[in-house]
Amino acid sequence: MSRQKAPGSFVAGCANMFIFPELDSGSLAYKLVQRLAGATATGPIVIDLSRGATADDIVDGAAVGILQSVASDAS
16 A cells, blocks of 8 residues: 555655554454464554644654663663
8 A cells, every 4th residue: 555655755665663543453453463373563552643743743753652662671
């Protein structure tokens, strides 16, 4: 899908992140994928953005989430 929507993007088709509308469905899905795939899961990392969030708010929240993920992997 991302290759169709953003064909020139360097991350098209390479994302490994799921975004859910609320914590309950996100927690359920990440544990389900972790167990079915035998994968290592980091998280949950929760970035709470309001409906009025700007693009900059979303980028900043994603950056914080990435830093939290890297920090939890290092410990």
